[in-house]
Amino acid sequence: xxxxxxxxxxxxxxxxxxxxxxxxxxxxxxxxxxxxxxxxxxxxxxxxxxxxxxxxxxxxxxxxxxxxxxxxxxxxxxxxxxxxxxxxxxxxxxxxxxxxxxxxxxxxxx
Amino acid sequence: xxxxxxxxxxxxxxxxxxxxxxxxxxxxxxxxxxxxxxxxxxxxxxxxxxxxxxxxxxxxxxxxxxxxxxxxxxxxxxxxxxxxxxxxxxxxxxxxxxxxxxxxxxxxxxxxxxxxxx
Numbered sequence: 256x257x258x259x260x261x262x263x264x265x266x267x268x269x270x271x272x273x274x275x276x277x278x279x280x281x282x283x284x285x286x287x288x289x290x291x292x293x294x295x296x297x298x299x300x301x302x303x304x305x306x307x308x309x310x311x312x313x314x315x316x317x318x319x320x321x322x323x324x325x326x327x328x329x330x331x332x333x334x335x336x337x338x339x340x341x342x343x344x345x346x347x348x349x350x351x352x353x354x355x356x357x358x359x360x361x362x363x364x365x
Numbered sequence: 366x367x368x369x370x371x372x373x374x375x376x377x378x379x380x381x382x383x384x385x386x387x388x389x390x391x392x393x394x395x396x397x398x399x400x401x402x403x404x405x406x407x408x409x410x411x412x413x414x415x416x417x418x419x420x421x422x423x424x425x426x427x428x429x430x431x432x433x434x435x436x437x438x439x440x441x442x443x444x445x446x447x448x449x450x451x452x453x454x455x456x457x458x459x460x461x462x463x464x465x466x467x468x469x470x471x472x473x474x475x476x477x478x479x480x481x482x483x
Contacts, residue, residue: 272407289469293470300475301410301460301473303465303470303471306467306471309401344410346469346470347469352414352422354412356402356411359409
């Protein structure tokens with residue numbers, strides 16, 4: 256149950272696009288289309304923003320998108336806004352009813 | 366609307382026990398798998414335990430297996446986490462969360478803080 260690998264921090268200016276990677280193995284990210292992404296503002300609970308690699312829950316802006324290639328999943332935020340400044344975590348099913356999270360990425364809007 | 370409210374956190378000495386509860390409302394609790402996740406101060410998220418809708422199927426992370434027990438009472442719409450043999454590194458904010466149709470977590474509580482210290 257090793258954690259997925261995410262960059263510690265990424266930054267961008269308002270209106271720009273940025274991408275957060277989430278590297279796993281063929282036992283988790285690469286083996287299943289069950290990658291989800293969560294946004295967490297300081298002092299708040301995580302909020303689901305992407306599930307099943309690329310699906311958005313109702314109410315999540317379409318500037319958030321997800322994808323996967325091999326053992327690496329990605330979250331892209333297009334048209335970056337100040338309220339997007341938060342921590343982002345990826346998660347994947349890892350087989351036999353186990354789950355793994357990434358270490359988290361802090362997004363800073365410059 | 367869906368609401369999850371955790372309780373039961375507090376300060377406990379190493380080796381001690383604590384029981385966390387999660388009260389659910391706004392949805393048919395007995396239809397959903399539920400999960401406990403924790404977050405140490407300033408750290409990332411860690412999956413702890415998972416329980417099926419009926420409570421018949423239970424799964425644990427290696428870090429808590431043999432020490433923690435997840436359970437549920439569908440009549441009371443409540444999820445529980447019995448934590449025994451607590452260690453300093455179990456100190457964290459503990460969240461309960463609802464699983465969706467596939468293994469994502471679509472609703473989270475606000476968490477309850479557990480501090481293990483002598």
